[in-house]
Amino acid sequence: MRxxxxxxxxxWGRALRSPATIARPERQAALHDIMxxxxxxxxxxxxxxxxxxxxxxxxxxxxxxxxxxxxxNGETGRVRAEAGVRLHDLLHLFGPQGWMPAVLPGTAHVTLxxxxxxxxxGKNHHERGSFGQYVAAIDLLDATGQxxxxxxxxxxxxxxxxxxxxxxxxxxxxxxxxxIRCPGGRVLLTKTRLPGLDAFLAAFESSTAPYSVAWIDAxxxxxxxGRGVLEEGTLVEGPFRGPxxxxxxxxxxxxxxxxxxxxxxxxxxxxRRASALGRTRTRPIDDMLFPLDGLAHWNRLYxxxxxxxxxxxxxxxxxxxxxxxxxxxxxxxxxxxxxSVLKRLGPGRAxxxxxPMAGMTLAVxxxxxxxxxxxxxxxxxxxxxxxxxxxxxxDSTLSPALLQTMYPDLEKFRAVVTQAxxxxxFRTDLARRLNLCGDAR
Amino acid sequence: MTSAWLILxxxxxxxxxxxxxxxxxxATLILAGRDDEDLALLxxxxxxxxxxxxSAMAFDTRNPASFAPLLDALFRLDxxxxxxxxxxxxxxxxxxxxxxxxxxxxxxxxxTGPAQLLLxxxxxxxxxxxxxxxxxxxxxxxxxxxxxFGYGAPKAGFTAFLSGLRARLSRANVHVxxxxxxxxxxxMTWGLPGLFLVxxxxxxARRMWAAIERRxxxxxxxxxxxxxxxxxxxxxxxxxxxxxx
Numbered sequence: 001m002r003x004x005x006x007x008x009x010x011x012w013g014r015a016l017r018s019p020a021t022i023a024r025p026e027r028q029a030a031l032h033d034i035m036x037x038x039x040x041x042x043x044x045x046x047x048x049x050x051x052x053x054x055x056x057x058x059x060x061x062x063x064x065x066x067x068x069x070x071x072x073n074g075e076t077g078r079v080r081a082e083a084g085v086r087l088h089d090l091l092h093l094f095g096p097q098g099w100m101p102a103v104l105p106g107t108a109h110v111t112l113x114x115x116x117x118x119x120x121x122g123k124n125h126h127e128r129g130s131f132g133q134y135v136a137a138i139d140l141l142d143a144t145g146q147x148x149x150x151x152x153x154x155x156x157x158x159x160x161x162x163x164x165x166x167x168x169x170x171x172x173x174x175x176x177x178x179x180i181r182c183p184g185g186r187v188l189l190t191k192t193r194l195p196g197l198d199a200f201l202a203a204f205e206s207s208t209a210p211y212s213v214a215w216i217d218a219x220x221x222x223x224x225x226g227r228g229v230l231e232e233g234t235l236v237e238g239p240f241r242g243p244x245x246x247x248x249x250x251x252x253x254x255x256x257x258x259x260x261x262x263x264x265x266x267x268x269x270x271x272r273r274a275s276a277l278g279r280t281r282t283r284p285i286d287d288m289l290f291p292l293d294g295l296a297h298w299n300r301l302y303x304x305x306x307x308x309x310x311x312x313x314x315x316x317x318x319x320x321x322x323x324x325x326x327x328x329x330x331x332x333x334x335x336x337x338x339x340s341v342l343k344r345l346g347p348g349r350a351x352x353x354x355x356p357m358a359g360m361t362l363a364v365x366x367x368x369x370x371x372x373x374x375x376x377x378x379x380x381x382x383x384x385x386x387x388x389x390x391x392x393x394x395d396s397t398l399s400p401a402l403l404q405t406m407y408p409d410l411e412k413f414r415a416v417v418t419q420a421x422x423x424x425x426f427r428t429d430l431a432r433r434l435n436l437c438g439d440a441r
Numbered sequence: 442m443t444s445a446w447l448i449l450x451x452x453x454x455x456x457x458x459x460x461x462x463x464x465x466x467x468a469t470l471i472l473a474g475r476d477d478e479d480l481a482l483l484x485x486x487x488x489x490x491x492x493x494x495x496s497a498m499a500f501d502t503r504n505p506a507s508f509a510p511l512l513d514a515l516f517r518l519d520x521x522x523x524x525x526x527x528x529x530x531x532x533x534x535x536x537x538x539x540x541x542x543x544x545x546x547x548x549x550x551x552x553t554g555p556a557q558l559l560l561x562x563x564x565x566x567x568x569x570x571x572x573x574x575x576x577x578x579x580x581x582x583x584x585x586x587x588x589x590f591g592y593g594a595p596k597a598g599f600t601a602f603l604s605g606l607r608a609r610l611s612r613a614n615v616h617v618x619x620x621x622x623x624x625x626x627x628x629m630t631w632g633l634p635g636l637f638l639v640x641x642x643x644x645x646a647r648r649m650w651a652a653i654e655r656r657x658x659x660x661x662x663x664x665x666x667x668x669x670x671x672x673x674x675x676x677x678x679x680x681x682x683x684x685x686x
Contacts, residue, residue, distance in 0.1 A: 002631065002632045003631075004632060005631055005632030006632070024628075024631055026452065026453070026454055026457075026627075026628050027452055027476055027479040028478070028479065028482070029476055029478065029479065065454060068482045068483060068485070068486040069485070069486045069489040069490065070482065070485060070486070071485070071489075072489050082482075093489075093490060
């Protein structure tokens with residue numbers, strides 16, 4: 001049996017690709033064997049959009065098969081599991097027993113290790129903070145093949161560098177996480193149509209719902225700029241939906257789904273379907289938290305060349321001014337995807353390179369093309385200029401200089417990583433592109 | 442009555458997925474294999490996923506002394522006994538031709554080891570109706586191909602063995618399911634060139650569980666391999682011998 005497979009690896013956006021030799025250990029012993037001879041960066045479900053899980057001409061370790069549950073305490077809600085376990089499994093296994101991960105990102109397919117490495121956030125970030133804030137301990141395989149336990153007490157510097165550290169400190173082997181009480185498998189969901197950005201900013205300010213997110217029509221311009229639908233959810237009692245096989249998008253749509261008339265029509269219909277007064281219904285929890293998980297391989301919607309996702313967070317104070325400008329830039333470019341996502345973030349973050357800050361975050365899909373890069377560079381600059389930040393899990397075009405202005409704790413991160421991995425065996429395409437670890441000074 | 446599953450080769454991807462199916466259904470599990478550290482983790486994982494109980498035990502296809510304790514443990518339980526054989530190994534044809542002495546061990550892994558264990562279980566099984574013997578064979582056993590007959594031969598033997606065992610146990614109301622995987626996304630197929638329409642271990646395990654409940658005799662995973670293998674079996678030998686796969 002061969003341990004390594006030659007493959008072209010792509011990020012979720014499929015715009016960035018590079019060849020690599022990939023190992024997929026089925027047992028911890030196999031992982032240790034690999035790390036003893038060929039230490040390499042690890043990846044989970046490959047849901048990062050850009051080049052976070054790429055290592056051009058290098059080696060990579062896929063962690064998805066190391067997904068054993070190691071321990072669970074039904075009284076405290078603490079769970080320990082191997083890094084490859086998917087958040088979907090944790091939610092559906094422990095939800096019916098009254099516990100759930102405190103933070104669930106927009107897809108439940110991500111792995112525990114990936115959620116830590118990206119310090120992901122969810123639709124309840126304003127209340128609950130980021131994923132890393134619930135991580136009690138991490139077992140990390142370092143560059144020398146040693147297993148280190150990281151926590152607030154043990155190796156705290158490496159702990160903070162590993163959370164949100166995009167895999168640069170080593171291979172996350174397993175982690176212990178605090179879960180929160182789960183009221184049930186359903187969500188009381190209110191959808192409200194809102195006419196524009198100002199309305200959204202006001203609505204997010206006054207909303208008391210634990211889960212909230214807005215779907216914005218990034219193709220609308222003029223007076224309709226920033227129109228969209230606000231979703232507010234509260235978890236309620238009710239059964240979890242049993243395993244349902246997702247519908248699949250079996251082939252590339254060759255970008256057909258993204259032709260301007262199609263997008264405009266889709267957006268107009270989506271927008272009008274929601275009530276301006278707000279309409280409340282109960283839905284399965286997955287429908288609100290992971291709307292796109294119902295369509296497997298939805299990234300094929302964008303055709304062979306793939307797409308980029310731009311996600312930024314803007315500090316609270318500048319949202320009113322900068323958010324319309326960014327949206328205007330996207331709308332004017334005519335390159336935006338059907339739905340863009342707007343959401344309020346709180347200050348919660350757990351690592352040196354964590355993304356969140358108090359303010360608003362906007363995520364826009366942009367089909368890959370020659371002009372996409374120019375647009376993304378412009379958006380990156382606008383974000384940096386106003387003190388905002390771009391999400392590394394989504395990024396594919398940021399520059400080392402802008403990274404430095406966006407991430408104030410970058411030097412602390414680099415100091416820890418330089419010590420932990422002096423040979424740089426865990427560098428990925430993303431780390432090299434952004435000089436994330438400061439190797440190329 | 443609850444059911445108990447003795448799972449042989451429990452660390453493999455397909456066995457793990459199957460063990461989770463059984464755990465979710467509240468079975469008692471005996472997970473047998475060679476990596477005792479991993480088996481202990483798997484036992485814990487099974488319990489957290491709903492197994493009534495789970496234990497780890499040593500099993501080595503090439504060491505018949507390891508067989509009896511497993512059967513003792515299974516038949517001692519107050520539950521319907523079931524056995525699932527996932528153990529097996531594939532050496533590339535080129536390896537076998539370069540080092541023919543490797544063949545005997547591979548035959549033990551895929552055929553004679555598990556078969557001896559099942560023969561030892563036979564008398565006990567006859568007194569304990571209602572259970573299932575699941576044996577993972579392979580599509581490679583359906584016909585010896587030039588590129589893989591060293592592996593195909595013991596699998597063909599195991600398929601024939603399971604077929605006979607099914608007949609032998611039918612009166613005793615013990616069911617035998619032969620599973621013939623085509624391409625399933627496991628360590629065995631990792632990096633293999635020319636894969637198409639690969640099933641995930643979870644898909645395979647779900648189909649196996651459904652096949653047990655429906656008391657199917659043979660299961661191809663993915664299902665279209667039934668069609669492929671039917672065609673391959675129908676090719677006349679004088680043409681088949683000239684084919685290049």
